[in-house]
Amino acid sequence: MDIETSVQAASHSSPVEIVQTGGPLGAEIRNVDLKHLDDSAFTALLGAFHAHSVLLVRGQSLSDQDLIAFSRRFGDLDWAPVQENGRRFVDGLPEIYIVSNVKVDGEAIGSLGAGEAVWHTDMSYLDTPPIASALYALEIPPVGGNTSFCSMYAVYDALPSDLKRRIADLKIKHDGTYNSGGFVRQGVTPTDDPRTSPGAIHPLVCTHPDSGRQMLYLGRRRNAYLVGLDLAESEALLDELWTYVARSEFAWEHAWKVGDLVIWDNRCTMHRRDPFDDHARRIMHRTQIKGAERPH
Known part of the structure; x- marks a missing residue:
């Protein structure tokens, strides 16, 4: 420190x-x-x-x-x-x-x-x-x-301008099937189709209510889905965004x-x-x- x-x-x-x-x-x-x-x-x-x-x-x-x-x-x-x-x-x-x-x-x-x-x-x-x-x-x-x-402030700030434009108005479905350890949640029927799995839909880019800063709101990768896109397109775009999460500088x-x-x-x-x-x-x-x- x-x-x-x-x-x-x-x-x-x-x-x-x-x-x-x-x-x-x-x-x-x-x-x-x-x-x-x-x-x-x-x-x-x-x-x-x-x-x-x-x-x-x-x-x-x-x-x-x-x-x-x-x-x-x-x-x-x-x-x-x-x-x-x-x-x-x-x-x-x-x-x-x-x-x-x-x-x-x-x-x-x-x-x-x-x-x-x-x-x-x-x-x-x-x-x-x-x-x-x-x-x-x-x-x-x-x-x-x-x-x-x-x-997720730093991740969003690092995105290229064209990628920011592509995702500006997208919404993402956050899967409620599995917890972060990979276990099925209590009372949930397992599924691996992100289009039909349970979960809330939130904006992909959000504004923090206290700081006013924009951030990427990904949630988790498994069963995530970008609403309105073909599944293959959603998967490819999410994979691209998640490469930034994996970078140690963030x-x-x-x-x-x-x-x-x-x-x-x-x-x-x-x-x-x-x-x-x-x-x-x-x-x-x-x-x-x-x-x-x-x-x-």
Whole structure:
């Protein structure tokens, strides 16, 4: 990390530090305890969130109630989707979603396992996707399981002018069949025809409601479909756009430590996860801030 600024919080003896990653997105927030965050410090944190899209706060010690309380400062929370087995993740706390490969008595305590989670935007298959996601690390494998984030501002800005013109008015269907780990969602009949699969339709190019910047809103690749195009034309154009997502200059990779909290703007980023050894344990708890409007 190579760029540092300080914001003096009125009631703090030391300033909130905002340390940029040096990449196209992301900043680490230092000198904060998320359980005791006053309004001035939160204002600084929120400004950094809008400026950098992804925030990392290390060294936290949060209960599920603490995680929920912090997340609620960004807005109302979504209830987590049910597990593949049809149950809630945490009894009495429907806001908590568990990302884990751990099994107890042969039954998974969470979702997504130990495999790769491909590039995606959370819940983009909904009419009103969440504004943001917060992920808190409880147990981390010794290697693997890193999470990378991609700036969809930077991806859009890098597109050639003629390609921007081609996609300016297109709409994209976001598949609701599979999650980012490749598992079929609860209650959904599997299909691999993107024209008939369930999912919301959103503009391919959207404007961020807070920053006013334009961004590419791809969601995820599997079963995506550009509405109104022949399937072959849709596939070819999507493949072309996804080549930009794969470029490392638009991404920042985070290697997790226990006690890390990362919150990202779900509207203007995508993220992915590296696989890890399924014999190692990884337990993450996630909340999501409820969407306020459809992407546009």
